Amino acid sequence: QKEVEQNSGPLSVPEGAIASLNCTYSDRGSQSFFWYRQYSGKSPELIMSIYSNGDKEDGRFTAQLNKASQYVSLLIRDSQPSDSATYLCAARGSSNTGKLIFGQGTTLQVKP
Amino acid sequence: NAGVTQTPKFQVLKTGQSMTLQCAQDMNHNSMYWYRQDPGMGLRLIYYSASEGTTDKGEVPNGYNVSRLNKREFSLRLESAAPSQTSVYFCASSEGGDSYGYTFGSGTRLTVV
Numbered sequence: 001q002k003e004v005e006q007n008s009g010p011l012s013v014p015e016g017a018i019a020s021l022n023c024t025y026s027d028r029g030s031q032s033f034f035w036y037r038q039y040s041g042k043s044p045e046l047i048m049s050i051y052s053n054g055d056k057e058d059g060r061f062t063a064q065l066n067k068a069s070q071y072v073s074l075l076i077r078d079s080q081p082s083d084s085a086t087y088l089c090a091a092r093g094s095s096n097t098g099k100l101i102f103g104q105g106t107t108l109q110v111k112p
Numbered sequence: 113n114a115g116v117t118q119t120p121k122f123q124v125l126k127t128g129q130s131m132t133l134q135c136a137q138d139m140n141h142n143s144m145y146w147y148r149q150d151p152g153m154g155l156r157l158i159y160y161s162a163s164e165g166t167t168d169k170g171e172v173p174n175g176y177n178v179s180r181l182n183k184r185e186f187s188l189r190l191e192s193a194a195p196s197q198t199s200v201y202f203c204a205s206s207e208g209g210d211s212y213g214y215t216f217g218s219g220t221r222l223t224v225v
Contacts, residue, residue: 008152034213043202043216044155051211088155090213098143098162098208099170104154 006103029094118217135203
């Protein structure tokens, strides 16, 4: 069973700090990776995707991918209380079915 | 632009009752998926449809059936509900290519008593 692993947290950071969320995956053939944000009682919302090794920045969010280490991370700069949510990491499996494999999510708490 | 629409949003069933969860997308996506989400278990794939006319089992298909009615609609049926099926159910759709993530519906919170 291909897996995506995340620390469930909670990860607590003060407002204005950088939050660092990490994820590892087991399927070395995975080529595309996604970060979703899920507020309590709501559905997951896609916030970042990354396909190539290195960094990808979008506003306050930076996704990082290291395929050699099978490691994906999400950095949130200038964290706000509104960023408090569960962040799900997902990897697209190496089969051609398009299925995403999700980690269990990391709960982020940003304290004012 | 509605995206992915799920109905109903909430449902309470008695053990042994049946019901169908409806899902429709208006984004002309090829692929559709049904997940359940339970505390501590993350999102688990029940069934998926890579394209119109095809369906396949996911990680936890037992007790469920699906129908890809057309390109827009993908329904999930519980034939004889059990308390273990108490969960939040999400439908999602995707273009199907490697570069595309999912768009999720708002979810159905199902309780089986």
